[in-house]
Amino acid sequence: MSEQERGTTATPGGEQPPQEPSVSHRLWRELTTGNAMLTVLSVVLALAIGGLLIILSDPRVQQAAGYFADRPSDTFATAWQSVSSAYAAMFRGSLVDFGEYSVVRAVRPLAATLTNATPLIAAGLAVAIAFRTGLLNIGAEGQIILGAIGAGYIGFTMDLPVVVHLVVAVLGGVLAGAVWGGIAGFLKARTGAHEVIVTIMLNYIARFLLAYLLTIAAFRRAGRSDPISPYVAESAQLPRLFEGARLHLGFLLALLAAAVVWWLLTRSTIGFRLRAVGFNPHAATTAGMSVARSYTLAMCIAGGLAGLAGASQVLGTERFLSSGISGGLGFDAITVALLGRANPWGTVAAGLLFGALRAGAVTMQAETGTPIDIVLVVQSLIVLFIAAPPLVRAIFRIRVRSRGLGAPEAKGWEA
C-alpha cells in the first residue's frame, strides 16, 4: 500500500482539527450559492407581478389606456403612480410612517408587523422542525387552536399569582399543542398513518372542538349569546411592549423559540437524530436510531411550537377565545416555513415579511383602494416561485452553482 500512503500526505487531515467556517463566511456562501438569493428574487418577482395586477385593476389606468393611442405617456404615468402609491402605502402601513408627528406613532406600523409576525414565526417553526425530520406538518392550524384553548382556559378560569399565572397559561397552551401534534406523530410511528392525512383531519377536529367548547357554559362570556369567551385574567396576559400598540411579549417568546429550535437542530444530539431521520431514515435505523421515536418527538415539539403561537394569540393579541382565533394562521405558517427553507432564522425572516405584508395590506386598501387580495396573490406567487426554482433561475438567468441542502422544494410528499 506504499503508493496509497504516500498519496495521503496530499490530502487534508492531520494534527490540527480544522476550524469551523466563520459565520460571515457561511452567510456569504449562503447568499451567493443560490438558495437565499433565489428566495429574495422570488419575493421581488412576486411583488413585480403584484404591481402589474395593481395597474390592471386600477380604474384610472384603465381610463388612461382608453386614449392610449393619443397620449401613451398618460397610461404609463398613471400606471407608475398607481403602483408606487400602493406600495408606498404598504410601506407606511408595515414599517415606518414618516408623516406622523411622534416617534411612537411613526413606528406603530412596525409594531403591527411584529404583532402579525409573532404567531407566524412560532407556527412556522412548528412546520420547519417537522420538515427537518422528514414530516409534513399540515396540522399547525389545529395545534394552534388547541394551544389557544389550553392557554385561554387557564387564562380565564384559574386564579393564580401574577407571574405564575402567565407561565402556567403559556405552558398549558404549549402542552395542549404538543399533545395534538404528538397524536399525529405517534400514529405515524406506530401504524405508518401518513402525517399529512392525519394532521389535516386533526385540523377539522380541533376547529369543531373549539366551536363546541364555545357553546358550553365554562367557555361562554357572561351576558353574551355569541360564541365568545371571557377575557383572560390580567395576570395571565402577555404584557404589551409599549403603549398604543398591540405588540406584546409573545413576539420575544417567538424569537426565543427560534433560538431554541436553532440550538436543538444544530447543537444538540436530539437535533442530530431528527435531521438524520429526516434526510435518510434507512441510514438512521442502521445506525441504531429509533425512527418511530424521532417522529413522535418531532411532532410533539412541532405541536408545542404551534401551541405557543395559539397561546400568544389568546394571551397577547386577542385576549379572548373566539372561533376565529387561528383564522388560517396554521396554513400561512406552512408558507412561512417554506419561504424560510425550514431554517429557524429563515422562518423568522419569512414570518416578518408575511407580517409586514398583512399589516401593509390594510393601509394600502384604506389609502389607495387597492384590493387587499393583491397581497394574497403576492403571497401565493412567492410560494409558487419558491417551489419552482428553475423558473426563477431561468427568469434571472442564474446558473446552478451548488445543490440545495434539504431545500423544501427538493422533496415531495413522501419526503
Next chain:
Amino acid sequence: MKLELRGITKRFGSLVANDDISLTVEPGEVHCLLGENGAGKSTLMNVLYGLSAADAGEIVVDDEPVAFSGPADAMAAGIGMVHQHFMLVPVFTVAENVMLGAEPTRGAGLLDVEATRARIREISEQYGFDVDPDAVVEHLPVGVQQRVEIIKALVRDARVLILDEPTAVLTPQETDELMGIMRQLTADGTSIVFITHKLREVRAIADRITVMRLGRVVGQAHPESTESELASLMVGRPVSLVVDAGTSDPAEVVLAVRGLTVVDDRDQLVVDDVSFDVRAGEILVVAGVQGNGQTELTEALLGLGGRVRGSVRLAGTELLGRSVREVLRAGVGFVPEDRRTDGLVGQFTVAENLVLDLYDRSPFARGPMLRHARIRSNAAERVGEFDIRAGSIDTLASTLSGGNQQKVVLARELSRPLKLLVATQPTRGLDVGSIEFVHRRIIAERDNRTPVLIVSTELDEASALADRILVMYRGSVVGIVPGDTERDVLGLMTAGYAPEQAFERAAAHPTRTGHPEYGGDGDEGEP
C-alpha cells in the same frame, strides 16, 4: 459492421468525462472496454447509444459518419444495448417485451404477436437460447432474462451489441453460458462491446481490450496480459489484486448462530434454519448469488427486522430480539450492503457521518449537547487514517466517490472496539485501488482477533478473504467449505449443489473462468 468512434469528447461542466476517445470495433470481435468506476465507460456508451450528445468527435459506421439523436437512431443503425439493469416489463411475456417499442402490426392497429413469436423461436434456436416466447418474464431466472434483452437487440437487427456489466448478476456457470452465446454471435459477424471491470472475464473472452482511466483511453491491451498487468493499466499504478491475507489463527467461537429463521414482510421464508459459528480471528464469508437470503441474514443479526426465530449469541449474550442500538452497543460493527441508502446520510457532512452511531455518547456529546470540536477532530483523524479523499470534513457525503463513501462507513465502524464485524458487499462498485484498501482493513481487523462475517457475491472476494466459506442458496446453507475451495465448486454450490456433488461436477465440467486449465487462477504475480 465496423464501428468507429473518433475523438469523442463529452464534458459535464468543468468535468471532462470523455476526453478525445477513439476506438474501433471490427466486425465479429469482442471488444472489451475496461476501466474503473468513473473512468467514463458508461458516458461513452451513452454517447454511442444516442442517449447523450458528444461535445466533439464523430461516430462512424462502415466508414459513413452518423449522428444519433436518440436510442431509436442508434438501433436503426444496428447498435443494440443490454443495460446492466434490465429494461423489461416483469408482468409481460417474453414476446410482449421483445415487441415493446417496435410493435409489428397487421393493419387496423392489431398487434402481430405471432410474427414476433416466430422471430424469437428462430433466434432462440439459432443460438441455443432456450427461451419460450410465452413465458412471463418475472418467472424467468436472471440469466434467461438477460437473453431476452439480447433477443430484443437481435430482433432489431443489431450488428453491434453493447453489454454493460452483463455478468454482475450471474453465477459463474451462467457467465460461462453467456460467453458461449457471445462466441456464437461473433461467429455470425455480430460485434460485441463488453463493458466490465472483472479482469478474469476480460481475459477469457476478449479479442481486443481498450483500457480507460479518468475519461481517457490509456492503452490497448492484449487478452494474454496477466490480470495484474491489466489492473495496473486500469488504476495507473501497480496494485496487488489479491491482498496477502497472511495466516489466520482462529481461536474460540465468539458468534454462534443456531437455527436462524427469518420471514419477511411478504410472508416469504427468506432465511431457513441457518446455523454457523465464527471464531475470534477468523473470516467467514457468506457467498451466494444475490437475493438468496444473505441480506436478510445480516439484517436479522443487527436487529433490523423481519420476523426472526432461532438464536444468535455473541460471546454468550443473546442478540436476537434486541434493538439495533443495543446490538451496536454490544460491539457489533456493521457495514451495510447499500452504503448510499443504509450506510450514510448523504446530506450530512463527512464529519457528521463519521459519528452517525456514536453521536450521543462521550466524547462526542455531553448530556444533550453535541461537542462539535470533538466531532471535527475525530473526523480529521479518520480522514487521515483511512485516506478519505474529500474536499474537507464539511463536504457532503453524497458528493464523495463510492470508494470514499465506503471508507467513511468503514472508518466509522472500525473506530470503536468491536466484538464482531459484519460487512455486506464491502467492495461492491469500488475500484481496484479501494478494494485493496478495504480488504487490508478487514484483514487487519481479523488480526486484531475480531471475528469477521462478510457477505459477498463475488467469488474472487470470498476466496481472497475467507478462512471458511458458507454458501447460501434460497435461504438455506448449502455447505460450509474451506476458503481455498476451487471457484468451480463454489460456483456450483451457489446454484444449489451440495458440496460433494459440486466437487464431482466441477471436476467433470470445468468452466472458462473458474478453472486453472483455462488460465484463470494460477498466474497472479505480485507486481
